[in-house]
Amino acid sequence: xxxxxxxxxxxxxxxxxxxxxxxxxxxxxxxxxxxxxxxxxxxxxxxxxxxxxxxxxxxxxxxxxxxxxxxxxxxxxxxxxxxxxxxxxxxxxxxxxxxxxxxxxxxxxxxxxxxxxxxxxxxxxxxxxxxxxxxxxxxxxxxxxxxxxxxxxxxxxxxxxxxxxxxxxxxxxxxxxxxxxxxxxxxxxxxxxxxx
Numbered sequence: 001x002x003x004x005x006x007x008x009x010x011x012x013x014x015x016x017x018x019x020x021x022x023x024x025x026x027x028x029x030x031x032x033x034x035x036x037x038x039x040x041x042x043x044x045x046x047x048x049x050x051x052x053x054x055x056x057x058x059x060x061x062x063x064x065x066x067x068x069x070x071x072x073x074x075x076x077x078x079x080x081x082x083x084x085x086x087x088x089x090x091x092x093x094x095x096x097x098x099x100x101x102x103x104x105x106x107x108x109x110x111x112x113x114x115x116x117x118x119x120x121x122x123x124x125x126x127x128x129x130x131x132x133x134x135x136x137x138x139x140x141x142x143x144x145x146x147x148x149x150x151x152x153x154x155x156x157x158x159x160x161x162x163x164x165x166x167x168x169x170x171x172x173x174x175x176x177x178x179x180x181x182x183x184x185x186x187x188x189x190x191x192x193x194x195x196x
Contacts, residue, residue, distance in 0.1 A: 004077035004078060004080075004081050005077075005080075005081055005084040006084075007073075007076070007077055007081075008069075008073035008076075008077050008081035008082075008084040008085040008088065009084040009085065009087060009088040010088060011069055011072060011073055011076075011085055011088065012066070012069040012070070012073065012084065012085035012086060012087060012088025012089040012090075012091075012092060013088035013089070013091060013092035014069075014088075014092065015065045015066070015068060015069035015088075015089050015092065016065055016066060016069065016088060016089030016090060016091065016092025016093040016096070016109060017092035017093065017095075017096035017097060017098060017103070018061075018065055018092075018096075019041050019096055019098060019099055019103065019104075020041075020057075020058050020061040020062055020065070021033050021040075021041035021042055021043065021045065021046045021058045021062070021104065022034065022041050022099070024046070024054050024057060024058055024061075025046060025049055025054060028051065028054055030049040030050075030051065030054065031049075033045055033046050033049060034099075034102075036048050036049065037190075038179070038180075040104055040105060041099070041103060041104045042058065042059075042062065042104040042105055042107070042108065043055045043056070043058040043059035043062065043108060044139040044140075044143075044192070046058045047192070058108075059108050062093065062104065062108035062109050062112070063108040063109065063111050063112035063115070064112055065089060065093070065109065065112065066086060066089040066090065066093075066109045066110070066111075066112030066113040066115075066116070067112040067113070067115045067116045069085045069086070069088065069089040070082045070085045070086055070089070070113065070116040070117065071116060072085070073085035082116065082117055083117070083161070083162070083165055086113040086116070086117055086165070087165060089109060089112070089113060090106055090109050090110060090113060090169055090172070093106055093109040094106050094172060094176060104176075105143065105173060105176040105177055106147070106169065106172060106173045106176060107129070107143035107146065107147060107173060110125075110147055110150060110169050110170075110173060111125055111126065111129070111146070113169075114150060114166075117162060118150075118153070118154060118157075118159065118162055118166075120153065120157065121149070121150050121153035121154060121157075121166070124149050124150075124153045125146045125147075125149050125150055125153075126146075128142070128145055128146045128149045129142050129143065129145075129146035130142075132145055132146070133192065136191075137191040137192045138184075138189055138190075138191055138192070139192050140177050140180035140181075140184070140189060141184070141189075143173065143177070144173060144174055144177050144180075144181075147169065147170045147173035147174070148170050148174075150166040150169065150170055151163055151166040151167040151169075151170050154166050
């Protein structure tokens, strides 16, 4: 790996590891988002604080931190470093050093990476995510299926450079949702806007 790729990876991790859900809820006087609901730092759990605005802002920032990392890496280190920045941002969100490597589940951050790297896949991702969220109202299902759509779209588009990385990202999203999968199998997974 070249020095530029390492710098891009580190830059991505720095951006990705910013725990916006924790920061925003604390600044708003809502306590620590990790102490409620699923304990996750993402937008769905922030929504359980009762603030749609904070949840929306968390979603946007968790998404844009990956997009920003990639765009800055492109500017500073060259176009070939975008994937390294994306990987750093995604892993940084999932495993932030500031939170003892206990981060979010990566759904919004993966979307942010797609916006920069593969806009068509981002459009498919958003459509799948929103459709499932509006119909079945189970955030974990919407997020997992959307994540799986990313490598599928890359495969269909014959993007051999991005497919392996996006497949890895999708598998990590599924791994981070393992407790949700268990609750889904038991029929106890909460729907959006549920406080349980």
